[in-house]
Amino acid sequence: MANRIAQNLLTTQPSPTQSQQNRYARITGTGSFLPPQRVTNADLVTQLAATGVETSDDWIVERTGIRARHFSAQGVLTSELAVTAAQNALQAAGLQAGDIDLIIVATSTPDMVFPSTACIVQNKLGIAGCAAFDIQAVCTGFVYALSVANAMIQSGAANKALVIGAETFSRILDFKDRTTCVLFGDGAGAVVLEASATPGILATDLHADGKHVGILCVPGNVSGGAVDGAAFLHMDGQAVFKLAVGVLADTARTTLANAGKTEADIDWLIPHQANIRIMTSTAKKLKLDMDKVVVTVDQHGNTSAASIPLALDTAVRSGQVKKGQTLMLEAVGGGFTWGSALIQY
Numbered sequence: 001m002a003n004r005i006a007q008n009l010l011t012t013q014p015s016p017t018q019s020q021q022n023r024y025a026r027i028t029g030t031g032s033f034l035p036p037q038r039v040t041n042a043d044l045v046t047q048l049a050a051t052g053v054e055t056s057d058d059w060i061v062e063r064t065g066i067r068a069r070h071f072s073a074q075g076v077l078t079s080e081l082a083v084t085a086a087q088n089a090l091q092a093a094g095l096q097a098g099d100i101d102l103i104i105v106a107t108s109t110p111d112m113v114f115p116s117t118a119c120i121v122q123n124k125l126g127i128a129g130c131a132a133f134d135i136q137a138v139c140t141g142f143v144y145a146l147s148v149a150n151a152m153i154q155s156g157a158a159n160k161a162l163v164i165g166a167e168t169f170s171r172i173l174d175f176k177d178r179t180t181c182v183l184f185g186d187g188a189g190a191v192v193l194e195a196s197a198t199p200g201i202l203a204t205d206l207h208a209d210g211k212h213v214g215i216l217c218v219p220g221n222v223s224g225g226a227v228d229g230a231a232f233l234h235m236d237g238q239a240v241f242k243l244a245v246g247v248l249a250d251t252a253r254t255t256l257a258n259a260g261k262t263e264a265d266i267d268w269l270i271p272h273q274a275n276i277r278i279m280t281s282t283a284k285k286l287k288l289d290m291d292k293v294v295v296t297v298d299q300h301g302n303t304s305a306a307s308i309p310l311a312l313d314t315a316v317r318s319g320q321v322k323k324g325q326t327l328m329l330e331a332v333g334g335g336f337t338w339g340s341a342l343i344q345y
């Protein structure tokens with residue numbers, strides 16, 4: 001028995017060999033997917049007015065920077081968006097699904113209570129056997145997932161990982177609540193992370209403070225064959241705003257320090273796309289001009305865990321982000337969670 005435990009410890013926690021000390025994780029491909037139904041502020045204003053909910057393009061743009069978002073068609077699940085994003089990332093990396101030995105999906109809108117959306121994605125990609133699991137850190141989910149995949153690759157537990165952020169937030173929006181339903185959208189983004197002898201993920205920094213659970217949550221749960229509690233997103237926008245602007249620059253600075261870099265080394269800030277005012281405030285604190293910030297919130301809205309990989313893929317495919325550049329990813333989300341990752345792309 002003791003031998004078996006010792007053996008298990010050896011297989012899960014190998015002592016670092018020389019080659020593992022020089023083992024890093026690099027992004028070798030990015031992909032994304034937006035459901036085809038694009039809903040502009042004008043579309044939403046009209047749809048909401050029909051049910052007596054009053055809002056305006058001016059209010060939404062001025063307070064958030066959002067001009068449009070995408071909504072999935074009825075019945076389309078998060079895993080379907082995730083699979084297309086993953087296939088696009090695999091193609092960009094020049095890999096087949098069968099090359100992947102780890103799948104992590106960050107999502108707060110899983111297909112089912114269980115099993116994980118990652119297992120569903122694995123099956124839809126036509127592969128089996130590799131580790132697959134979900135991470136739940138709401139809008140910080142992709143940064144958490146990237147950090148975990150990086151650690152697993154560095155330890156030798158994985159070689160080629162798919163890290164996906166995918167959401168169908170439209171399913172948890174109360175379209176009678178104008179303070180939240182104008183903010184969110186659906187979509188998915190993915191990266192392929194591969195073991196490499198040269199650094200890719202330079203440093204990461206993760207945090208949570210569970211005393212703020214109530215300011216951003218979907219408080220319901222499944223019990224006795226029904227939803228017990230509310231199944232719609234609840235948010236105290238001002239409390240979230242205050243916490244967000246308080247922590248984002250700090251986590252970015254911690255990650256820079258961990259990597260031995262400074263603000264001046266950042267080529268692109270790729271923030272969680274929740275609100276342009278939060279992004280502007282963070283950029284200012286990091287002494288970065290807004291032309292160094294990737295902004296997609298205007299076209300995607302807040303897609304929670306999908307927002308960073310969606311923004312990254314958009315910036316890669318548009319030619320903004322180039323090989324070798326230094327990228328700072330940072331996010332806040334329900335939990336309250338926050339974190340950042342510095343990447344040599």
Ligand code: ACO
Binds near residue numbers: 059178275
């Ligand atoms: N259209 C028109 N008026 C509106 C709307 C709307 N859609 N929503 C609210 N209002 C009204 C309010 O009723 C209020 O009216 P009143 O002054 O007559 O009472 C007024 O606008 C101002 O409301 P506030 O809530 O004070 O507006 P604020 O400037 O704080 O902006 C917002 C709200 C955009 C939600 C902001 O607080 C914010 O961005 N917070 C952060 C949200 C965020 O980042 N969330 C994502 C976190 S990530 C995750 O984990 C999911």
